[in-house]
Amino acid sequence: MAAEAAPMDEKAKRMRDLLSSFYAPDPSITTSNSSINASFDNINSTSFDADQYMDLMIKKSNLEVLLQRHVQMAAEIKNLDTDLQMLVYENYNKFISATDTIKRMKSNIFGMEGNMDQLLQKIMSVQSRSDGVNTSLFEKREHIEKLHRTRNLLRKVQFIYDLPARLQKCIKSEAYGDAVRFYTGAMPILKVYGDTSFQDCRRASEEAIEIIIKNLQTKLFSDSESIQARAEAAVLLKQLDVPVDSLKAKLLEKLEQSLDGLQIKPEEASKLVEHDDSSNDTESNDQHPAKIHEDAVRGFSEAMRAYREIFPDSEERLFKLARALTAMHFENMELYIRKRVSAADFLGIFRIIWEDVVLMDEVLPEAALSDLSAEAAQVTLKQFVARTFSHLQQDISDTLLKFDINQKEAVEGEVLKVILEASQKAVLQGTTNIFQDFRQLLDENAGIFIKMRDLISGWIQKGFQDFFRSLEAQFLVLSGKTSSSNDIEGKSSDKIHAGLILVLAQLSVFIEQKVIPRVTEEIAASFSGGNSQAFENGPAFIPGELCRVFHAASEKLLQHYIDTRTQKVSVLLRKRFKTPNWVKHKEPREVHMYVDMFLHELEEVGKEVKQVLPQGTFRKHKRTDSNGSNTTTSSRSNTLHSDKMTRSNSQRARSQLFETHLAKLFKQKVEIFTKVEFTQESVVTTTVKLCLKSLQEYVRLQTFNRSGFQQIQLDIQFLKAPLKETVEDEAAIDFLLDEVIVAASERCLDVIPLEPPILDKLIQAKLAKSKEHNNNNNNNTVSS
């Protein structure tokens, strides 16, 4: 089959080629085409040259092939002839059938035109008919449309005429939302025709709307309404084009005004807390102010919440308000603590404020109120701590000075003791109270406090450190040792009572030994935190340093006390030695006045010291031993003197000085200037020593005649006994008294001492006199 198909194809192809060449309009193209492909053996090409082909065939092929070729060619030619025949036949057939068809068409078309005219006619008539119907219905339809429009208009007019009534009805039923909708719907018409046809109607509805607006405003302002309702009212008002902003401003103003009411006024603050305390026993009174305040704040925060919802754009303003309130609270608090306030009261107020802040913070979390108030609270708390300390200091100095004022009228009696005890108590009690107070602060659980606990501890430590330091400074100022900068120089030193200095000295010792250790313990126990972070530069409370400071202060003050006391005596002595002309002194008649004054001063010192200072641990066994030593020393000095006198009288020996030197060498060098201790005896002894030393120095500056010397001798002799009574270190006193005599004799032009009997007599006279004087005094006091 395949073999058959191939020649078939070939055949068909050739056929097509032939046909195409036949139909081709331009033979040149085909010629050129074929000439390219042509070869001599291609019979189908146009340029085929039969002769050439023949020649070639004959030349190329043998006979057999030629014969074969001939047969083949003959067959092909035959085929071609049949094909051609077939083609012609077919074409002919087709031509015949076409002619037939044309013949049939010609007969069919005949008569069609008439039909067409008929159709046209029919269509024309249909159209005219429909036009007729249309024109006949048009008028009616116009009418209907008009009627419809009128009806609509009428309905609208009706609505407007009904509007007031409808609005009234809405007002009655409080359906303000509907009312506003109606009104805004009618608004355009009313706007256009309001002045002409609907004047009444418009007026009525406007009245109604006014009522509505009023109602809405009251609703907005009334606190009893729900927030939802109020918010709606605000929205409706906004729809009605009522200026809401001014309303808002008014509302906020009102809110602002209410702030005043919320203030915790310093005067009332205490009441707030007091009632809080007393609520336990008087239930009926039921902590009014605090409650009221709480309610007020609650109301305030509610209002804020409401406004926030109503006017979402006014947050800033509300923040400001809330902040203002908080700030005001703390300001007032600061004012409040300017007075003395206990920690409990302080905490009470603080708690109230904190509650307020929490309430407001709930409403306005964005206002950062808690941060703000925490900051303010820190400041306030710090101030409170500082103030507490300054109050304590004030207390202590008040205690010290209170008695000092009375001191003049009071019999000297026990005043110093009272002062000392009172001030010691003040210090102790004060510090204890402070600790209690601060412990309360620490125990407080209100939000901020927890955060600040460390800080508080730090402040307290620092507070104590500063407190003690400034207390020490104040002691020194009080004692007149250092004049405070704003004091006028000189004014202070006269006024200060020496006893007070002594009290201060002893108080310093007390603080050093008792108070500071206690404070240290307390701090270690309850306030140890806060050091690490708050004070990088070392711990705030350094007890060691404070102890040192107070130790130094106590010594300084004690020295200062002795100085002021000896100063008094020194002035006395100065007067004594400056006034008379010692070279022309008259014979001694009696012991001089100044001795009395000197002894009186000493007595005073003794009294003061006894009240304030403790007794020395080793009190000298006075009576038993002193007699012995008394006699020996006095005899020695006596012998010394008489020795000296005789010699100097007899030969005016130059060796007088060596004599005294020699005597000194054999006598133990007496330490005059020993360290003062905090005992009665030590202070008295030191005072006496210093006074005698001064006496000696004054004597050395004068020149005496015989009587002058004798006067000194008499005075000193008289001093001997009472001084030994009072003084611990008898040897030193003896030494110093002798020194005075020696100094006088050195400065005397004509040394002849009084005879012992005369000396004795004069002293006895003096003793008798003073005794009498004392008796008189006693009698006087008794009788009076």
Next chain:
Amino acid sequence: MQGGSSGIGYGLKYQARCISDVKADRDHTSFLTGTLSLKEENEVHLLRLSSGGSELLCEGLFSHPNEIWDLASCPFDQRIFSTVFSTGDSFGAAIWQIPEPYGQSNSSTLECVASLDAHVGKINCVLWCPSGNSDKLVSMDEQNLVLWSLDSSKKSAEVLSKESAGMRHSLSGGAWNPHDVNSVAATSESSIQFWDLRTMKKVNSIERAHVRNVDYNLKREHILVSADDESGIHLWDLRKTNVPVQELPGHTHWTWAVRCNPEYEELILSVGTDSAVNLWFASASSENKTSGSPVEASRQRVNPLLNSYTDYEDSVYGLAWSSREPWIFASLSYDGRVVIESVKPFLPRR
């Protein structure tokens, strides 16, 4: 404390109160001292520190007619000095000259150059003008201030002017301002008074009771040091006299005298009746010391007392820095012991 064992001692025969540096002697470190004895023959000793600084030699010994309460060496002539003396019931003051060939001869007599006899009451002191070669002198008694002009060649002294300070102020001593030759400070019962010598008027005063001694700081203008009974030593700035610049505790008993070192401005010496000499370091000055090194400041704050020389038997009244060797001072206690000490170990490092 470190005792005075390092000091060089010299014993006078009698009690004594005053010692003075011989400023005009530029070749030797010398001191003049005079005794205070009511009944014996008083002496003036001229002491000289040996070149090695190890011995104190008596260069001259002169008898003086009365007990000497004050002695001051002339700043321009080493042979001239002034004394204030007492005969027991009266006081006098005179200028003396050491006789030319002074030497080994004991108790050679002094030549009296001039007698300052314009006083009646108790004379306190004679001050030489510190400018060096001026012939001006000031003598003070309890009520009066007298300015003298000395002519040593003519052996006479004449009163230039005299002014009464008034009965109420009993003057007790003074110092001549080395920075202003017209100004003299005088101590009185209740104040330190400043006198202008041109007008002889009191120009200023510091209200301070019982000031015993004052001294100007040679190196620091406007600084005056005072010693009083009550509260020790005070440094004053003369431009603002209401508050002292610094306070030093002074002595256990009275502080008798203070002297500023002529070379080292911070060093102050004081002597007292507690038989001690104290050496102080007073750096504080109102303005220029704020920039001082913190170390120095802290040292000063810790303890201004550099040293206390306590090896004395009696009250110390006499005190003088040597102007030739400013680290040396002489002190004199009442028992007649002169002690020369060196403060070299305490000199501020520069």
